[in-house]
Amino acid sequence: MHDHLLIDGRLVAGAGLLPVIEPASGQVFAQAPRADVVQAEQAVAAGKRAARDWALVPQDRRTAALEALADALQAHAEPFAHMLTREQGKLLDESRGEVEGSIAALRYHAGLRLEPRILKQSTAELVVEQRFPLGLVVAIVPWNYPLLMLMLKLAPALLAGNTVIAKPAPTTPLTTLMLGTLAAEIFPAGVVQVLGDGGDLGPLLVAHPDVAQISFTGSQVTGRKVLAGAADGLKRFTLELGGNDAALVLDDADVGAIAADLFAGATANAGQVCLGIKRIYAARNKAEDLAEALADLARKAVVGDGLTPGSTMGPVQNAAQHRKVLDLAAEAKALGRIVGQGSAPAGDGYFIAPTVVRDMPESARLISQEQFGPLIPVQAYDDLDHAIALANASDYALGGSVWGGDVQRAMVVASRLETGLVWVNRVFDLPFDVPLGGARASGMGRHQGIEGVEEFTQTRIVNAALR
Numbered sequence: 001m002h003d004h005l006l007i008d009g010r011l012v013a014g015a016g017l018l019p020v021i022e023p024a025s026g027q028v029f030a031q032a033p034r035a036d037v038v039q040a041e042q043a044v045a046a047g048k049r050a051a052r053d054w055a056l057v058p059q060d061r062r063t064a065a066l067e068a069l070a071d072a073l074q075a076h077a078e079p080f081a082h083m084l085t086r087e088q089g090k091l092l093d094e095s096r097g098e099v100e101g102s103i104a105a106l107r108y109h110a111g112l113r114l115e116p117r118i119l120k121q122s123t124a125e126l127v128v129e130q131r132f133p134l135g136l137v138v139a140i141v142p143w144n145y146p147l148l149m150l151m152l153k154l155a156p157a158l159l160a161g162n163t164v165i166a167k168p169a170p171t172t173p174l175t176t177l178m179l180g181t182l183a184a185e186i187f188p189a190g191v192v193q194v195l196g197d198g199g200d201l202g203p204l205l206v207a208h209p210d211v212a213q214i215s216f217t218g219s220q221v222t223g224r225k226v227l228a229g230a231a232d233g234l235k236r237f238t239l240e241l242g243g244n245d246a247a248l249v250l251d252d253a254d255v256g257a258i259a260a261d262l263f264a265g266a267t268a269n270a271g272q273v274c275l276g277i278k279r280i281y282a283a284r285n286k287a288e289d290l291a292e293a294l295a296d297l298a299r300k301a302v303v304g305d306g307l308t309p310g311s312t313m314g315p316v317q318n319a320a321q322h323r324k325v326l327d328l329a330a331e332a333k334a335l336g337r338i339v340g341q342g343s344a345p346a347g348d349g350y351f352i353a354p355t356v357v358r359d360m361p362e363s364a365r366l367i368s369q370e371q372f373g374p375l376i377p378v379q380a381y382d383d384l385d386h387a388i389a390l391a392n393a394s395d396y397a398l399g400g401s402v403w404g405g406d407v408q409r410a411m412v413v414a415s416r417l418e419t420g421l422v423w424v425n426r427v428f429d430l431p432f433d434v435p436l437g438g439a440r441a442s443g444m445g446r447h448q449g450i451e452g453v454e455e456f457t458q459t460r461i462v463n464a465a466l467r
């Protein structure tokens with residue numbers, strides 16, 4: 001199911017092959033088709049061609065197509081979840097959750113409607129805001145949630161009447177290619193296309209004059225390149241970029257009640273969650289107990305192959321990420337105090353032992369950069385205002401969380417965090433009807449909710465004199 005690209009309605013071989021490494025073993029386990037420039041040009045031409053007709057397809061038929069894709073994914077949920085674990089590394093249960101979430105995202109967006117908005121209405125005039133699709137959208141996704149991140153682009157873009165080229169990350173192309181085989185049965189030629197690449201086609205697609213919008217999720221570094229690449233064509237774009245989310249633990253927090261949530265917030269998907277907890281600022285009277293509770297959870301974690309029953313944390317996704325997080329762990333040892341550490345299996349898999357470290361200098365990379373691994377820095381603070389300032393002292397501004405016994409007070413603290421999302425006494429609650437996106441350098445534009453569909457449209461004002 002993952003052997004073909006989907007171009008212009010046909011499942012075709014790639015111009016080349018790309019070895020795909022299983023993070024749990026560090027070994028190549030599959031060859032993915034890889035498109036070349038000629039195939040990318042074919043896909044762009046087909047996507048542009050198909051956009052004219054797809055925009056005219058009645059909304060109900062577009063909805064039915066999204067529902068059909070959700071049904072097909074549901075029917076193949078287990079093979080998708082297994083493949084997701086093999087290519088991405090996450091626990092099988094996490095993969096099942098991602099597949100279920102992807103199905104739910106398709107169904108949620110299928111149920112939305114873009115209605116015209118009446119801006120002025122009287123006996124003399126009618127002014128209406130309508131929305132029309134942009135054309136061909138390129139959806140570029142990262143390797144941490146390959147399916148779910150794609151679905152938050154694919155479903156709203158298609159519903160709004162656009163065509164889509166999906167470009168997965170080169171280290172996790174397989175489930176996206178599998179989705180292509182399902183989409184080939186459902187959508188007219190050129191409406192959904194899948195291009196696997198070797199990490200080389202992004203710039204071409206971003207700058208292509210026939211691409212109307214880039215919907216990008218990935219790192220800040222690449223986001224800047226996408227922005228620059230899209231500038232010449234004055235293209236529409238959505239950027240969902242990285243985060244360095246702080247969790248603020250207040251002096252009235254119940255450590256026993258929140259430690260497991262904080263641990264999960266920092267280590268789900270082996271810490272590779274854009275909205276994961278990357279640094280914890282804990283009130284001095286709570287810091288020691290909290291660090292101990294987290295250290296206990298780290299020691300009990302069973303790091304292993306996501307397909308092995310009993311594993312509670314999988315490997316990180318790729319060799320570069322593995323090296324980076326090991327490097328940060330070494331720096332943590334040198335600059336902070338390790339409170340507790342789990343263990344990681346030996347061998348070639350990209351495993352990292354979850355580690356709790358106290359009181360790093362704020363300049364340490366583990367605090368100042370996006371780590372994307374299962375390392376948990378706990379920074380004690382004496383002054384809440386200072387802790388809030390430290391949480392905000394980052395150009396990353398994706399999410400954050402506040403944890404406290406007095407919810408009203410925690411809400412006030414939350415309203416001082418300058419990020420796109422702040423949770424209070426919870427983490428990872430991401431209902432599809434709530435819009436999602438970063439502030440400052442963590443992104444532009446929104447996913448989810450009706451705003452996430454509007455993102456893939458252009459407004460048109462129709463201004464009529466009624467006489």
Ligand code: NAD
Binds near residue numbers: 145200241
């Ligand atoms: P990345 O930026 O390296 O790659 C993302 C995608 O961009 C890949 O498909 C890659 O092939 C492609 N790409 C690379 N160079 C390109 C270029 N010059 N032009 C166009 N496309 C190019 O990101 P990653 O390492 O795969 O993913 C991890 C990052 O994604 C983290 O920073 C994480 O926080 C972020 N992320 C953000 C969100 C969010 O909603 N804000 C969600 C998930 C992940």
